[in-house]
Amino acid sequence: MREGDNVPKIVDHDQRRSEIVEAFLAVVARDGLSAATSRAIAAELGIGTGALWHYFDGFDEVAAGAYMRITERTNDRIAAATAGLRGLDAFYAMIREILPLTKETRDEAFVVVAFWGRLAANSKIDQSRADVGDNWGGQIAGRLAEAIEDGVLTATIPIPEVVEVVLMICIGQQVSAVMADPMVDAGRRLAMIDHCLSPWRP
Incomplete structure (x- = not known):
């Protein structure tokens, strides 16, 4: 086994939350608020939909982050x-x-x-x-x-x-x-x- 194999990738929690908020705002700007679904946000980031909820408890928190x-x-x-x-x-x-x-x-x-x-x-x-x-x-x-x-x-x-x-x-x-x-x-x-x-x- 090579050194580094099977080592979990470290993800900056705050950075990923910020990226999700920016993706939400990018979808709104391009396609409108109604298009800003969890599926669309995940696609914007190139991740699975379920991955969003490792960083937010729900869409209310995403909306609050976007407001801020x-x-x-x-x-x-x-x-x-x-x-x-x-x-x-x-x-x-x-x-x-x-x-x-x-x-x-x-x-x-x-x-x-x-x-x-x-x-x-x-x-x-x-x-x-x-x-x-x-x-x-x-x-x-x-x-x-x-x-x-x-x-x-x-x-x-x-x-x-x-x-x-x-x-x-x-x-x-x-x-x-x-x-x-x-x-x-x-x-x-x-x-x-x-x-x-x-x-x-x-």
């Missing part, structure tokens, strides 16, 4: 888009990375909304959810405060309440992208955000 990956991607895009910007310029650059305005963000909306549906039926996966509300809300509040300093918003704007409305619009538009025509005019989505700020523009 999308959150990470969105945060990276926001950081890149807002670099060197402040105030309303940074605010709108951030919002454009959250709203479903492109194919990428519309694909993400399908995954995110599907995760919310699974979360409603399985509260155990809530612990895997990244808390984006506090993170994004804090960033938006900071940009609105800068806009006051820049003189493009009045100091009377109730920042906490406006932040909440803006986040709810973003959530609602993700649901709209899934439930209605995903090609709805991007300008209308942004116009809703404009409307929230219009009372406090000098």
Whole structure:
């Protein structure tokens, strides 16, 4: 027997979980959410379907992992888009990375909304959810405060309440992208955000 024969191959557990999540997102981007079955994900990776469940307890965990990956991607895009910007310029650059305005963000909306549906039926996966509300809300509040300093918003704007409305619009538009025509005019989505700020523009 040669040295190394019959030695089990060591697989990095976290790396394989990450690969499964990426395969799930790749199938969604190419073929749509309905096509992202366990069989399709396994085929994307060139492994047997049963091998998926050595790394995840079920599809709910895969969906939670995809949700967290999308959150990470969105945060990276926001950081890149807002670099060197402040105030309303940074605010709108951030919002454009959250709203479903492109194919990428519309694909993400399908995954995110599907995760919310699974979360409603399985509260155990809530612990895997990244808390984006506090993170994004804090960033938006900071940009609105800068806009006051820049003189493009009045100091009377109730920042906490406006932040909440803006986040709810973003959530609602993700649901709209899934439930209605995903090609709805991007300008209308942004116009809703404009409307929230219009009372406090000098």
